[in-house]
Every structure is written in structure tokens, then in C-alpha cells.
Amino acid sequence: GTGAVKITPAHDHNDFALGLKHQLPFINIFNDDGSLNHNGAEFQGLMRFDARVAVQKALEEKGLWRGVEDNKGMILGRCSRTGDVVEPIIRPQWWVKCTPLAAPAIKAAEEGQLRIFPNIHREKWFRWLENIQDWCVSRQLWWGHRIPAYYVVLPEEHLETIPNEEDVDRWIVAADEAQAAHLAEQKFGGGCKLLRDPDVLDTWFSSGIFPFSTLGWPNTADPDYNKFYPTDLLETGHDILFFWVARMVMLGMYLTGSLPFKDVFLHPLIRDAQGRKMSKSLGNVVDPLDVVHGITLDEMQQKLYEGNLDQKEIERAKATQRKDFPKGIPACGADGLRFALLSYANHGEAINLDINRIVGYRNFCNKLWNAIKYTLSHITDDFKPQPAANVVTAESSLAERWIMSRLSATIAASNTAYEQLEFGSVTQTIYSFWLYDFCDVFLEISKGAMFLDPSVPENAAKKRRVQQVLLTCVEAGLRLLAPI
Template identity: 45%
Template sequence: MDKTYDPKAIETRWYDYWESAGYFRPQHMDDSAEPFCIMLPPPNVTGTLHMGHAFNNTIMDSLTRYHRMRGYNTLWQPGTDHAGIATQMVVERQLQGENKSRHDLGREKFIERVWEWKQESGNTITTQLRRLGSSLDWSRERFTLNEDLSAAVQKVFIDLYNEGLIYRGKRLVNWDPVLHTAISDLEVLSEEEQGQLWHMKYPLADGSGHVIVATTRPETLLGDAAVAVHPDDERYQSIIGQSIRLPLTDRTIPVIADNYVDPEFGSGCVKITPAHDFNDYEVWNRHSHEAAIQALDNGGLINIFTIDAAMNDSVPEQYRGLDRFEARKRIVADLETAGLLEKTEAHKLMVPRGDRSNAVVEPYLTNQWYVKVAPLAEPAIQAVEDGRIRFVPENWSKTYFEWMRNIQDWCISRQLWWGHRIPAWYDAEENIYVGESEQAVRAQYKLGDDISLRRDEDVLDTWFSSALWPMSTLGWPQDTPEFRTFYPTSVLVTGFDIIFFWVARMIMMGLKFTGEVPFREVYIHGLVRDSEGQKMSKSKGNVLDPIDLIDGIDIDTLVKKRTSGLMQLQQADKIEKQTRKHFPDGINAYGTDSLRFTFASLAGPGRDIKFDIGRIEGYRNYCNKLWNASRYVMMSIEDQDTGLDESSPVELGLAEHWIIARLQQTEREVAQQLEHYRFDLAAQAIYEFTWDEYCDWYLELSKVTLTGDSSAAAQRGTRRTLVRVLEALLRLAHPIIPYITEELWQRVAPYAGIKDGETIMLQPYPQADESRIDATVLAAVEWVKAFILGVRRIRAEFNIAPGKPLPVRFTGGNAQEQSWLDEYRPYLTSLAKIESLEPWNESDEAATALAGDMTIAIPLAGLIDPQAELARLQKELDKYRNDRQRISAKLENSSFVDKAPAAVVDKERQRCNEIEAAIVKLEQQYERIESLN
């Protein structure tokens, strides 16, 4: 074995071996094993691996590898989403570089161009998922625009339409004026920005006065349909039902009463623009039956924007064609000239922007296709209520219920070219015909060739096709062996932010079209944030790239990567300074296993995962520890008898019985935690057993037997235990850290008696044997450890060299401890470096410690130089007292406490408490040494 652990030397090699050997495929398609299936949430084909993907995939791969080793017929289904908007944008940008647009190519040629891009550049994220060790069955990789998946999408659309559950209608949507399409709520990012609030006078039509309304979007007044007041607001009782003369137009609009209005906010009067505000649209729906509303043009629904968010022909002539923000300036100026602008004030507001275009999104009235969701939601609610689907943690079911019980119809159309084109055709009178093809439509509706048909230009929302993912990827609507075997799937692993957009819709579609839930459990994990809990974003300069953490990256490349694409020089300079401050030498190469172990250790219940790069350093050290321990074991057993020959006697000592018992307890603990999705506790159990018990204790205890005068049978027993416990530990840790465990297992397995194992992946997962857990053995070793640690603690306190043999005395202790002292004396004298071990005459001055009821004493006379030790302690005390004074002064400074981040203040307080505890301990040592003089 190499002296040092180098993940680069093993990771790609092992992944290529696993994949080429077909180990990721289901192993038991003969129905001999219970199925276990996970669906990969399909990443965008345009995507690259980010921390959320890496975290999510670590969890899924750990579950998959765990169940595969437990003998389940395991399938982790991979695939990617065609990502309508994102992919179309990528290719359109390429065309812009050629001074072309998609319209220059035409729809058919443009789609061909997108497919070309997909074949050449659309597999980046799947390559990166391989780097992460994800054991997906790549032979079954799917793409949402594959022919068979597209057929499933078309069938669902047609069936729902024929049942009256899909319809076309004019309603309000989030409109991106750059992309010229409706977008989902998930694609709208709202952040607080500085804006203005304009207070405007709306004159009463009878000339008796005016009311004041305030708005952050004065250009929308041209689309106002009403002014609303609260029905109980005494100030406005007399004008309810009256008419308002809408400024800058020749229209009048009514005053209506609605509980939506907050009388305490502003003037208590609210402008209602139903075609350009979601809340106003709901108010309008409640009042649309009223005569005053019905009398308005278009019933009050006036769309004032073009698809570019410029003013259209519905507005007065002087504003037509103006961009909305230019129109805003012109309208504000005209209001001021007319004496209708009361005042303008600064105002912070949430501004919705498209996540792809960064354009301000407009609520926009347009014809779209919708799914009538309520009938689908009822059985989906029932499935969670009756336990057919279980959310983990359970509290997420409340979020699910809240949304499902207040569900709105789902807009499924997008004004794009890339995607599943809606299978609908129109005649000259705009009658709608839905079917698989124009030929099928003509046959179904008995339309002659003399009737001209045009196909709907829109495509389906990508969430529509991904709602079918658990079914369509397994071959539905065909009755395939995979569908029969793996549907319903076992568990869905996803983030809480797409419970509504994806999880709920899969449940609705699965129940509707198969009569079965799509999965039994939904494990909801948190979002990965930075070490201070901030969302990772390029503008903040706190994004970590998983591949950079795996491979490492130098500081100059990291700076270039973080600042590229930032338009503002000041922002780029700030991010460069932050990056050079936090990563002066760049980011070290930690390897995949270290990253995965870090994610597993953070995967506890809760919403946010704070990722501190210091933690991955710790798990890199763990991998080094495991590597070095394995090297020691290999050196101890190579060319030696490990007790595989049953004819040779094997004797197990206390240390062997103890580590075997602790292994059983750890195996039981890890299995229980993985079954309950407590990856953090499973990782903790593996870490503590490896580091604290196998490496720090058992390896040291084994040396006593292997290097002492123990019998050949005892040495065979120790060597066999060394290798067998290590082999089981590697299998135990494999689901979380697959690469290093495979590399080590291949070397260790033959010495543990495993002759036919091609890969650790297909070995049985360790199962605890309760009969091998001996409480007496566990108690004895805990006492031995306490004795050794007591001696070591005295060494540390009095600065005695670790290798110096010590005279150790003892007194007291119960009969059991007296027996242990005699029986396990070789462990004590070897590991505690004891020169002599005799009863203590308590009149002798000594430093003491406890091991159970027994007192351990070390005479200090002759061991230390009291004056030199006092000088050393005084120097340490002076340093700590200076630190305490400095930190206390900072914490007493109200400016620091009030202005510094809470996490920084808390860290300083914690440090102050630690210093105080250290000072107390040093002062006690000082007094004890002083008493020796």
C-alpha cells in the first residue's frame, strides 16, 4: 500500500470498473429479492453539479448502496430534464453570437440545433454525478424528451383533456418579458429592492373631491378597473358604488368594498388592476358579477402590455409603444403637471425577477393551458392521510396538506419551442381539437381536407413531464417488467422547496393513471447554505463547487471563477477580496469520500445545512486515519497466520472480545439510523467506532499481544480479529464512503477469508450478532481505558514526557477492579508506559486520578522540576489572562456587540468561557506544584 491516501489515484479507476462491470444494475430481476427503487430528481440537461446536487446524491447513493448490500433488487433510476427555458436560452445565445435568432432558423431547424447541442454538451452533470460516486444504473438513463417518455406525456395530456381536467383559458400568469413566456413561481426570485411609492389623486366623477391611492407601479393605473376600500371603513361609506375618473384616461371606474383592503395602510384606498396584479385579480373575481364591473370595457380586464412589457394599444395614444419604465416616468410627470401627484417617497419593496433572464416579471393576462387540479388533489391528500405515503420528517406533511387544500389550477403551457409541443389544433374559428397527430384529429373529429388546421405553438411546462417521472422512466404506459417490479418506488429524496412543484404533482399523476402512489416515503432534506447560514449565490461570492472540493483549485483560478460574469466592477473587487481572505491558498483536494462523509454528517432533521469547509478537512483526516490503520493491519498480517486454517487453535483475549462486541453494537446502531434516515447519526457511529475505538484503542491493545510473549494461538486470534473487524468496518462504511472502502477491502478481504468477492458493493451489509455483546467484557475494557487515561492525564497536566516510564501506585477499588488490575496488567503497563505498579502509601505526595473506585497515584518527587514547572505554568497563565482581558474588553464594547454578526459575537463569548476554564485548571495545577516546594 502507498504510504499516503491519494483519492485521485483510486476514484476514477474504481468508478469505471463498477460501471463497466454492470454492478449498478438490478441484480435480481427474477423476483427472488425485495425491490428497492429510487428515482433521481432529473437535473437540468444544461446544469452543472452544485452543492445541493452533491448533498442530495450523497443521501440517495448511501441508501442505494445500503439496500444493494442488504440483498434488495436495487434500482437507482437516472435521467435528465430537457429544461425548456434554460436549454432554449443556451442555444439562442449561441445564435446571437452568429448574429441570428431562432426565427431566422425556423422552428424545425432550431429544434435540430438544440438536439445537436444536447448531444455535444448536455452530459456535463451526468459526468459530474459519476465523479460523486453515484451508483446509478446508467444503462437505463432517460431524458424527458425521449420518444417513449414523450409518448407518455402526450397520453396523459389527451386523457386529462378528454375528461375535462385540462382546459384553455385566459388567466393571470407570471410573464417574463425577455423570454416571452409564462414561468412558474419557482422560476421567480423576489428580493427586496429600493423603490418609490407614488401617492396619486383619483378624482370622484361627480367632482365632489378625490381619493388618494398609492402604488409602486404608476404605469399600471392605465389598466385600473376599480378603487377598493374596506366595507367597514367609515371614511368611505358614502362613496362606495360611486365612480372615479381615472387619471390620464377618459374612463370611469367604480369604488367597491372588499375585505382585502387594510384600512390602516396608506389612505385605506387601493387601486385594483386585475389584469396585472394577482391579488387584484382575486378581488376582481369576487366582484365581477356586479353591474358596475360588467359595464366596463372587457369587464375590467384590460391588458396594457405587449409581450415585451411595452405599452400596447389599450392605453392612451401618447403612451403607446413606450417601455414600461419609460412610460412610468412619463405618467408620473403628467400626473404632476395635472396636479394629481400628492407626493413621492422612498419605499423598499419585493421585486419579482425571472431566475433566467433577471427581468422584472409582470403579472400578465393571457391565454394558457391549465390542469383542473382539485379533483386530482383529493386522492393525493388521502394517500398521505392514510399512510400510503409517509413524509420524513413528518412535519412536512403539514406543509403538503396546507398547499393541497388551497390548490389553484396549474398553468402548464409555455411560450417556447423546445419541449413537448401541446397536441392541440385550431380551425379558423378557433375551435380546439386535441389528439396524437393532425391525422388522428381529422379522423376523430371527422374533419375534411377542406378545413385548415394549425397546431398550437406552445410547449408544456417541464414540471408536467417530470410529474410522470416515476412512471414514464419505468416504461409506463407499457406494462414493462421494470414497471411491474419497481413501481411504486421506495423513497423519494428531495428538497422542501419543490414539494408543491414536483412531489405533489407526481402523487396526483401517479394515483390518477396507475391507481398507486408513486413512492412509499418522501425524505425531505434541507438546503445547503454557507457556514453562516447564508444562501449560496454568485453575487455573494460564497458559492462552493463540489468538484473544486474534490479536486482542489488554486486561488487565482478560484477568483476568476467566482468573479466571471459579474457586471459591476465594485462587486467583483469585493468578491475577490473575500475569496482571497477565506482561501489564501485556494482549496485543497479533499476527494469524494471526504465530501460525502461531510454531507452525511450534516444530514440531520431540519431545513438548513450549514457547510463549513473546516468539517471536510476533518473527514479528510478520517480517511487518512482509516488508510493508515489499514496499512498497519496489512503489515501485521502479511505472511502471517490469521487463523483461517481451522486446524490451528485461535485464542481471543479481552481486547478481541471487546472490539467484536463494540462492532456488533455499531452495526446495530448504523442500521437503525439508516432505516430512519438519520445519516448524521449513522456517520457519527461509524466515525467514532473507527477513530476512537478501533484505531485509538484496539490497534494499540493488539500490539501488546503481537509484540509480547503471548501464545501463538493468542497472536493468531489478534491477527484474525484485526483483519475481520476491519473488513466488516469497510463494508459498514461503504455506502457513505465508497471509493476508499473498495480500495482497502480489495486488499483486506483475502486475509479475512473472502475468496469470491469481486467488489465490496455486492458483499452483505454487516448484521449485528447480539450474542457476541458481552457486558462484562465491555465494562472491563472501559475500566482499563479509564486507568490508562488517568495516567496519561497526569502526564499531560504535569508536562511529563509521554514515553517516560512512570512509577504508578494504586489504592482502593472493588473486588472486580482488583481482579482486572491483576488480569490485565500487561495492557496497563504497556499502554500507560508504567515502570512499576504497586500499592500506594497515601502519605506520599502524588498526583491522582480515578479508574472506577480505584485511585491511581503517581509520586511527583523526582519526576518534575517544581521551579521550571511553575515558570511554565505562569507563562501559560499570563497568556490566557491577556487573552481574557482582550476578549472581555471587546464584549463590553456595545458597538461591537450591536454591529457584529450574532455568530461572531457568540464565538467570542464561547472563546472567553473556554479561556476562563483553562485559567481555573492552570491555577489548580500551580497550587499543587507549589505545595511540593
């Protein structure tokens, strides 16, 4: 090759940085509709792909065409919805300088004022914030919060549109138009007109101020603001740690002087049993309501027609559903689904969701139901429950002492796991106690005492002790499950 490298500073992110470094001209060749502008010379007015063909033809006619080679590593940005090639174009934008905002957020995490769970995501937090770039907060969209910036039109000017967006001296940023008019009058004198920037804010900026903007801020005397800000815990997906969480922390600390929350729990992303991202066109999306209530395969496939998939995508989705859910999805109930999802909570960055696992936890819920039903059926009207501290006595049997020790250990381990937001450990600890300690062992042992002749004083006392242990275990076990 010649060693020549194309450089288009106005249409490539890497070339833009190179252009700044070497003070190259930034030549935009596109109109807003994707056609070539006056810089396209003889090709002006042609749409971009038509222009490509025309340029090739012109080179061939001049004998300058050297052929085509396959793409060997160049990355083209594509629209996630249409698949169309995205053309970067230089536009004046509004930016937020983030380095001063990131420093307090880093310090808060270092000093433990802000805790991030699971701990594996702390490194990502520091890596992103220590290498943070300035944030482009303006978007050229039809929807969103308007940029609170106003262009000042002087009295002698007769303008209806903004002529030079880069003339920073003409811009006024204010809370509202009245404040902007007041500031404009102070700076330029009376008789000025204001033109508001048509751009809207990046949705993550609007989301970033959500914790306090919904509570009366900037009126810090608002009762809602004082009652609900800051909060204790934020729970969200790990994939938006930087997009949302970091920006809430940075903006919250800068605009209010305090963290918006103390703890952040980041859950994994849910994928299908094969580890694939859930997609409507693949047919592997699992609707939580279908897991709760159950659904047949025919019903699942009928739902595919309710979306906007084309027939080819529908057939592909049907094939996936027949493979993954040949008998549909059995009803697992809300409790079984919640327990299953929390059991996955500390699995890192992704969950390979297995319906059979949820079915297993549904069966666990059925086991609980039967255990509670058994316990309550043996609690008579004259039974007087005792405080948990008085359950174990000198007369308690080995089995009674054992199950109470297991209950005590389960409570301690569960409370520690709850405090550390280790929900996977919580579910496994509680599951193990209920299923293997209480149901499989002590409940079976208790059946002998329940059918003793109560007319014998010794038998009656033993039955009372067992009743007390059963009820104590059931009540404490349910309290441990209550948050789930």
C-alpha cells in the same frame, strides 16, 4: 388620503381575484412588447416607463398632480435574471384541476404508503396539498414539450393562426396529431385543419411524469416499465417538495394507479459557512471537484473569469474568497466529501458548509487507511479467518470481548439509522466506533499481542485471537461504510 384604492384586475394577482369576486371588467393596457395598447388612449404606443412620465406630466399640466410618496409595502415582482419589473398580463392558459389529484397523495402519506424523511417535512406536505390550487401548465416559451392541444379550423375557414383561444369547443387534446385528426373528424366532420397550440408545458409537468414516461409508458407491457416502475427511494432537495415530488406523486397515482416511489429523502440546501446562499457573484460557491482535488486561492480567483461576471462582481467575489479561503481548499478526496455531506444530512433545511469539517473527515479517512494497513500487515498467509459468530470464545480477553460488543452495538445502531434514512446518525455512529473504539483503544492494545514470541503456544493462540478480532472489526466496519 381619499381612501381610493387602485384596482387593476388585468395586471395584478390580488386585483384579479377581487375582479372575479365583484365581476369587474378586465382591461388589458399592454401590448406584448410592453407598450401601451389602444386602451392607453393618448398614450398609446409609449413604452410603460415612458408612459409613466407622460402621465405624470399630463396630470401636472391639468393641476391634478398631488406628489409622490415612497413605496410603503407594495411588492413588485422582478425577473431573477435581469432585475426588471414583471408586468402580470392576462393570457388564456391550460390548467390542471389539482384537488382530485391531491386527495390520493394525502391519503398515501397518512397511511404510510409514502414515507417522507426527515419527518419535519411531513407537515409541509399536508399543508401544501390540503390547500392546493389549480395548476397552470402552459408556458409561452420557445423551448419545452409542446402542449398536445389542437385548434380545429373548419373547411369554410381560411385561418393560419388561432383566432379565439378561449373557444373551448374548438380544441382537441390528444396523444398525437393523428389521434387529434380522428377526433376532430368525429366531432366536426371531414375536411378540418388542425393548428397546434404553440405553448409548451410547464417544466414541472414534464418532470412530474419522468418516473414512468421514460420507461415506455403508456405501454405498461414494456419490460423497462415493469422492471423499474415503481422505484423505492427518491432523494432530492426539500425546496422542490411541492414543485417536483408532490407532482410526481399526484401524476403517477392518477396516470398509472401506483406511487412512483415508496420513500422520499429530502436533503438540506448547502450554504456557505456564514449561512449565505452560494452565489457566483459573491464568490462563495464551492465546487465539489475543488474539494476532492484541492485548489489554490489563485486558481479559485482565476476561475471567476471563466463565467459571465462583470468586473465589479469579480472584485467582490475575490474579496470573499480571500476572506473565506485564504489558503485555498486542501484536497479532501471523494470519500471525505461524501462522509461530510451525509453527516450534515439530518440538519433540517440548510447546511452551513464548513471546509474545516470536511478536512477533519479527510483526516478520518487517513486514520482508516492506516488502521487497515496495520491490520493487513499482521495477517499472515497461514491465517484462516473464522465466521464472526465464532470470534468470541471462552479464551477471549476482556478487551476482545469489549471491542466485539462495541462492534455489535455499532452494527445494530447503523442498520437502524440506515433503515430510517438518518444518515447523520449513521456517520456519527460509524465515526465513533472507528476512531474512539477501534483505533484509539483496541488497535493500541493489540500491538502487544502482535510482537509476542509465536514459539510459545499460549502467545500464538493469543495472537490468532487478536488477528481474528482485528480482521472482523475492519471487515464489518468497511461494510458499514460501503454505502457512503
